Amino acid sequence: MREQLVLLDNVVFKYDGQEHNAVDHVSFDVFKGEWLAIVGHNGSGKSTLAKLLNGLQFPLEGKIIVNGMELSEESVWDVRKRIGMVFQNPDNQFVGTTVQDDVAFGLENAGIEPEIMRERVKNALKRVKMDQFLNQEPHHLSGGQKQRVAIAGVLALQPDIIILDEATSMLDPRGREEVLETVRELKEENVLTVISITHDLEEAAKADRMIVMNQGTVYRNGTPREIFQLEEELISLGLDIPFSIKLAKSLRENGVEIEDRQLTDGELVKELCELNSRM
Amino acid sequence: MRIELQDVEYRYQVNTPFERLAIHDVNLVIEPGTYTALIGHTGSGKSTILQHLNGLLQPTKGKIQVGDRTIEAGKKEKQLRPIRKKVGIVFQFAEHQLFEETVEKDICFGPINFGVPEADAKLLARDALKQVGLGEEILGKSPFDLSGGQMRRVAIAGVLAMEPEVLVLDEPTAGLDPRGRKEIMDMFYQLHQERGISTVLVTHSMEDAARYADEIVIMHKGTVYQKGSPNEVFSQPEQLVELGLDVPDTVRFQLRLQKEMGVRFDKPCLNIEELAMEIKRVMKWGERS
Numbered sequence A: 001m002r003e004q005l006v007l008l009d010n011v012v013f014k015y016d017g018q019e020h021n022a023v024d025h026v027s028f029d030v031f032k033g034e035w036l037a038i039v040g041h042n043g044s045g046k047s048t049l050a051k052l053l054n055g056l057q058f059p060l061e062g063k064i065i066v067n068g069m070e071l072s073e074e075s076v077w078d079v080r081k082r083i084g085m086v087f088q089n090p091d092n093q094f095v096g097t098t099v100q101d102d103v104a105f106g107l108e109n110a111g112i113e114p115e116i117m118r119e120r121v122k123n124a125l126k127r128v129k130m131d132q133f134l135n136q137e138p139h140h141l142s143g144g145q146k147q148r149v150a151i152a153g154v155l156a157l158q159p160d161i162i163i164l165d166e167a168t169s170m171l172d173p174r175g176r177e178e179v180l181e182t183v184r185e186l187k188e189e190n191v192l193t194v195i196s197i198t199h200d201l202e203e204a205a206k207a208d209r210m211i212v213m214n215q216g217t218v219y220r221n222g223t224p225r226e227i228f229q230l231e232e233e234l235i236s237l238g239l240d241i242p243f244s245i246k247l248a249k250s251l252r253e254n255g256v257e258i259e260d261r262q263l264t265d266g267e268l269v270k271e272l273c274e275l276n277s278r279m
Numbered sequence B: 001m002r003i004e005l006q007d008v009e010y011r012y013q014v015n016t017p018f019e020r021l022a023i024h025d026v027n028l029v030i031e032p033g034t035y036t037a038l039i040g041h042t043g044s045g046k047s048t049i050l051q052h053l054n055g056l057l058q059p060t061k062g063k064i065q066v067g068d069r070t071i072e073a074g075k076k077e078k079q080l081r082p083i084r085k086k087v088g089i090v091f092q093f094a095e096h097q098l099f100e101e102t103v104e105k106d107i108c109f110g111p112i113n114f115g116v117p118e119a120d121a122k123l124l125a126r127d128a129l130k131q132v133g134l135g136e137e138i139l140g141k142s143p144f145d146l147s148g149g150q151m152r153r154v155a156i157a158g159v160l161a162m163e164p165e166v167l168v169l170d171e172p173t174a175g176l177d178p179r180g181r182k183e184i185m186d187m188f189y190q191l192h193q194e195r196g197i198s199t200v201l202v203t204h205s206m207e208d209a210a211r212y213a214d215e216i217v218i219m220h221k222g223t224v225y226q227k228g229s230p231n232e233v234f235s236q237p238e239q240l241v242e243l244g245l246d247v248p249d250t251v252r253f254q255l256r257l258q259k260e261m262g263v264r265f266d267k268p269c270l271n272i273e274e275l276a277m278e279i280k281r282v283m284k285w286g287e288r289s
Helices: A046-053 A076-082 A099-109 A114-127 A143-156 A173-188 A201-205 A224-228 A232-236 A243-253 A265-278 B046-052 B081-086 B103-113 B118-131 B148-160 B178-195 B206-212 B237-242 B249-261 B272-282
Strands: A004-013 A023-031 A035-039 A061-066 A083-086 A161-165 A193-197 A209-214 A217-222 B003-012 B020-030 B035-039 B061-066 B069-072 B087-090 B166-170 B198-202 B215-220 B223-228
Touching: A004 A046, A023 A046, A023 A061, A023 A193, A023 A217, A035 A046, A035 A201, A046 A061, A046 A161, A046 A193, A076 A083, A083 A143, A099 A114, A099 A143, A114 A143, A114 A173, A143 A161, A143 A173, A161 A173, A173 A193, A201 A224, A209 A224, A217 A224, A243 A265, A243 B249, A243 B272, A265 B249, B003 B046, B020 B046, B020 B223, B035 B046, B035 B206, B046 B166, B046 B198, B069 B081, B081 B087, B087 B148, B103 B118, B103 B148, B118 B148, B148 B178, B166 B178, B178 B198, B178 B206, B198 B206, B237 B249, B249 B272
Parallel strands: A035 A193, A035 A209, A083 A161, A161 A193, B035 B198, B035 B215, B087 B166, B166 B198
Antiparallel strands: A004 A023, A004 A061, A209 A217, B003 B020, B003 B061, B061 B069, B215 B223
16 A cells, blocks of 8 residues: 655646745655656746745645644644755755754754764765765765765655755756766665656656656656657657667667567566567 | 967966967868857867857967957957857856846846946846746846846847857756756757857757767867868767767667667768667668568
């Protein structure tokens, strides 16, 4: 039985002065231990969802329940202890003058004892493999390293959920892989439930579940395999499909009898090898 | 306009404890009307080179020829303005540089700064806005009321309005969704083809480098590691992988298939259709039963 961690029930949100709802009657849930990818074109409402989930904005209608608590102006501080967030720009979220100060910042705000604080800072930095950089200043770090420090800052507060709001979109390929690998490991160790808001369809293909947002509503909710069956439909929504699916399609058009939709290069290579040995 | 870098070196903060060699022995020619992609890791020197192309940085050794102007190490260089008009740079996250009250004023800022009369600048602004696919109705709006994608386009229009002969693009599509990325890249390619604008693209995307560039220049540890056509550069993908660089999806797939299926491809495939046909060929699909 999957344990429900977050519930959105008919959530509506509109920015002041805008004609349309940014989020329009959205309902879905998030289960403990899963990696949920939320995709959609720029302006589809996915970043607004992130802001609603940790109480930077509040719904005009409907409700959000996190760990059994309804999110409201009264409960927001308790909810934020459960949900940590990593934003897009590595340079906008580094508040400390050194790596360890930065991770300690959230703990200080939460009034944690210095002894416990030191322990947690060290542990969190170890988890993201940045414990060699305790006294480094932020400008000596790469974008990927800064984002890993931001993740450590979230981890130190021991939340249940981490939201990545396009957290890898400003990084180079190596930085992106570093960050995703870090989050993947944390998820494997059952430390965190991950909600990743992303444009990176290859990353989304590796999620447990995907939600496709379009014009403020949930367009589709399903496994990557189900979602990427939509193929052309996704492209018409301004999205893309993983490379292996495009290649498999082209192979089929050229008469090579590929069976299913292959979500990763590995799966497609395997099927081609099997076909090759059968011929 | 031709740009040539000869034995260029640049050190940051010379004669301080923070002195750092950013690029060295860089030799590079950008012929008029070509499309060049500059690739390499963060820290490989791409951005430092880019800032030399319009005289924002002056080499600490060597020289740069930009059109008929020479910028040499050790010489006081004045009047670089004409170069900056001819070589337009679209910086990463260009929308962060928007500052004016209206879209029109923001786009006109560059041309007016270069001495274009206001009335002409306004015409240029309208033309530039059209090129980036936005309508005139936003001219009177505050750039800060636009969506992220629109802001990016307005910032690009501000560079185009200066009518540059060379366009230097530093990761112009970072942070955009897939459709936005394709639209902007296609727009630059169209400008390149229709107006003969030389284009220098700094990118992490090997797909874009392979798709648009005539020549790819690979930077590694501050100097040019390799240059050539996409076909030449990607014909030895193992080297790039060793440097920790990406290769196009198609080439990455070829490498994996070679390894796991034991087949041999004769050449790198740079698009999906080509790869599908090559796979069919190496598997001898349809020839065996």
